[in-house]
Amino acid sequence: MEYAIVFVTLAVIFGLYMTWGVGANDVANAMGTSVGSGAITVRRAILIAAVFEFTGAVVAGGHVTGTIRQGIIDASAVPSPEVLVWGMLASLLAAGVWLMVASYFGWPVSTTHTIVGSLIGFGVVGVGLDAVDWGQVTGIVASWIVSPMLGATIAFGLTLSVRRLILDAESPLEAAKRWGPVYIFMMGVLIVLITLFKGLSHLNIELTAVETAGIALSVGLLIGLAGRALIRRIKVDPVAEKDFHYAGVERVFAPLCVFTACSMAFAHGSNDVANGIGPLAAVVSIVSTGQVTQSSDLPLWILVLGGAGIVLGLSTMGYRVMKTIGTKITELTPSRGFCAEIAAATTVVIASRLGLPVSTTHIIVGAVLGVGLARGIAAIDLRVVAGIVTSWLVTLPIGATLAAFFFFFFKGVFG
C-alpha cells in the first residue's frame, strides 16, 4: 500500500495521544474514590494505576479493542482498504480533537462515546449507512444506559450488606475485620473468573474450566489473606472514636480500598485502552495485509503500546489531576468508596469481557449514585447526571461530524 509507513506512524501517534489522554484524565476518575476517601495516597494510586492499568490493557484489553477495530464498521461494505485506513485515522483525530476541546472547557465528555461517535460518523458519511453495523451499535448504546444502572444496583446491594453485616453488628470493628477480607475475596474471584473465561487466547494461553476456577480461587484467596493480614493490626484510636463512632471501622476499610483500587485500575485498563488502540490495530492490520476483511489476531505490541500510553499519561499529568480530585472528593468514606469501586470494577470487567466499550467514569458515577440511593452519602448533586446525559447527546453528533470532516481531509491528501 502506498504511504503505508505514513499511515502507521500517524495511527501510532494518534493512538498514543488518545491513550495518553485516558491516562492523564480518566484514570483519576476511576481511582478518585480511593484517593478521595483518603484510603490511599496519590503516589500509591499512581503506582497501582501504572501496574494494573497496564496489566488490564494487555491481559483483558483485547475484546473491546476488537469491537472498536472491526465491530462498528462493517468492513465488507467499505470499498477499498485505503478508505478504511483514512476513516480510522479520521476517527482517532476527531476523538482526540473533541476531547481536547471538551477538556479545555471542562465538559464531562467520555472518551468511549467520542471514539464510537467518530467511527459512526466516518461510516455514515465516508462510506454510507450500510457501512455501520447498526445492530452492534445499538447494543453498545444500550450498554451505556445499562452499565451505570448495573453499577448502581450492585453498589446499592453492597452498601446494604455492609450495613447489615458490619455497621449494625454488635461490634462493628470486629465485624469489619471478619467480613472485609470476604468481600475482597469474592471480588477477586469474580473479576479473575470473568477475565479468564475463554479470554486469554491472544496471549496463547488456553485454560480449562477447572484451571480457570482454580486460578480465580487462588487469586481471591491470596488477596483475601493479604487483606486480612493488613487489617489485623489496626487499633482503635480512642480520641477519633469518641468523635465519630465508626472511625475504627473506616480505618479497616482503608487498606481494603487498596485492593478495590487495583481492580478498578485493571478494569479501566481492560476497557478504555481500546479507545486509542482499536483504530490503530485496524490500520496496522489493513496496512500489513492489504485487505479489509482480514480478521487477524491483535498483535500484542499494540496492547503493550496502549498500556504504555496510559502509564505515560499518568506520569506526565495524571498525578496533578488525581491530586485535584482527591481534595474534592472528601465526603466519601472508605467504606463507601469500597462499595462503589467493587461495583464499578465488576461492571466494567463484565462489559470488557463482552467486548462492550463502556464509559468507566459513568459507571463510577452510577455506582456512587447507588451508594447514595442506599442512603449512604450525605449529599449527591444530581445536576451531574443531567450534565452527563447532555454530553452524550452532544458528543455523538460532534464526534461524527468531526470524523467525517477529517475523513474527507485525508481522502483529499492521500486519495
Add this chain to the structure above:
Amino acid sequence: MKTTNPLAALLARSPFGPIQQHMRVVESCVLELPPLFEALRRHDIGAVLEHKDEIFRLEHEADELKNGIRSRLPVTLLMPVGRRDLLDLLSTQDAIAGSAQDVASLLAIGKLRVPAAMDAQIMPFVNRIVDAVTKCRTAVDALDELIETGFRGREADNVLTIVAEVDAIESETDTLGMELVRTLVDQEADVGVLPIVFWYQLIRSLGNVADEAENVGDRLRLLLAR
C-alpha cells in the same frame, strides 16, 4: 487543560457537618444563660450586659451559619433524608438561639432584680434548660454516625434514646417553670405588678428554649421515621 471531573461535581458538600456546627453555636449561645442569671442575682449590671451582648453575637453567628447552609442546599441534591426535613431541623435549632435572645433582651432593660423568694429556684430552672439543649446537641452530634448507618439500626436507636431524654428534661423544666410562676404570684405584694409581668414573660421565654430543644428532638425523630 482543565480537569473535567464528574465525580468531584457529583459529591456535593455535606450539609450535615455545618448543621452540627450550627447546633454547637446554638448551644454555646444557651450556655451564656446561667452566667447571665448569676450576674443578675449579684445585680452586676455590667456583667449582665456583657453576657447579653455575647448571646446576641452568638445568635447572629448561628443565623449566618443557617443562611449559609440554606443557600448551599439546592433542590437537585440527593440526600439520605428529605431536604425539607433538614431545613426544618435547621430552623428549629435556630429557634433555640432565638428564644435565648428573647430572654437576654428582656434582661437588657437592666431594671429587673431577682425577687428574694425566687432566688433559690431560678438557677436550677435555668440549668435544667441548658441541660435540655446540651442533650439535644449530643443527638445532633450523632448525625454523622446516622449517615454511616443509613439512618437505621443501632445508631438510630441511640439517637431516639437521647431524644426521649430531651423530652423528659423538657417536662421537668415545665414543672420548674410553673413552680416559679406560683412563687412569683404568691409574692405579688412584695414584687409589684410590673416586675411580675416581666418575670412571667421571662419564665415563658426560658421555657421556650427547652420547648425548641424538644422540637429539635421531634425533627430528628422525623428523620429516622422512614
